[in-house]
Amino acid sequence: MEQGLVVTQLDIQPGECIKVKGKILSDAKGFAVNVGKDSSTLMLHFNPRFNCHGDVNTIVCNSKECGVWGEEDRKADFPFQHGDKIEICISFNETEATVKLPDAEFQFPNRLGMERIEYLAVEGDFKVKAIKFS
Numbered sequence: 001m002e003q004g005l006v007v008t009q010l011d012i013q014p015g016e017c018i019k020v021k022g023k024i025l026s027d028a029k030g031f032a033v034n035v036g037k038d039s040s041t042l043m044l045h046f047n048p049r050f051n052c053h054g055d056v057n058t059i060v061c062n063s064k065e066c067g068v069w070g071e072e073d074r075k076a077d078f079p080f081q082h083g084d085k086i087e088i089c090i091s092f093n094e095t096e097a098t099v100k101l102p103d104a105e106f107q108f109p110n111r112l113g114m115e116r117i118e119y120l121a122v123e124g125d126f127k128v129k130a131i132k133f134s
């Protein structure tokens with residue numbers, strides 16, 4: 001499988017925003033946006049699933065600590081469609097991460113108490129057009 005976008009050596013502080021702009025593939029089964037310290041220690045694994053891992057049209061969020069997944073959090077809304085061009089904005093504070101989309105917003109607890117984001121990865125059926133840090 002093709003490796004997605006990976007950005008390391010970041011220093012994103014609480015209140016700052018990571019914007020990922022791109023297109024969901026027309027036959028997407030799922031994609032993921034991961035932010036945290038590195039690939040083994042994630043504040044947030046934001047994983048919209050069109051049809052994978054037994055989930056249909058479900059956003060699965062999780063954390064990962066030293067390579068071990070935490071408890072999954074499944075969101076009620078699924079504001080995505082195949083082929084959508086979207087911008088995902090991720091920010092955080094000491095208590096939670098926030099994912100803002102054009103028509104929806106999700107929160108996920110900052111379980112690891114991370115004080116900065118050093119790592120961003122975008123995986124799966126999502127073609128990144130641009131990323132912006134603000």
Ligand SMILES: CCCO[C@@H]1O[C@H](CO)[C@@H](O[C@@H]2O[C@H](CO)[C@H](O)[C@H](OCc3cn(Cc4ccccc4)nn3)[C@H]2O)[C@H](O)[C@H]1NC(C)=O
Pocket residue numbers: 029030031032045047053054060061062069072123124125
């Ligand atoms: C009921 C007993 C089995 O539970 C299942 O266990 C699976 C394995 O742990 C869970 O799936 C994993 O959930 C994790 C989050 O909790 C991650 O999403 C695991 O995928 C990591 C991953 C990303 N990628 C790249 C990628 C990402 C998106 C699309 C395509 C490739 N490849 N592997 C994914 O394999 C899956 O969410 C879980 N389902 C439930 C209902 O709990």
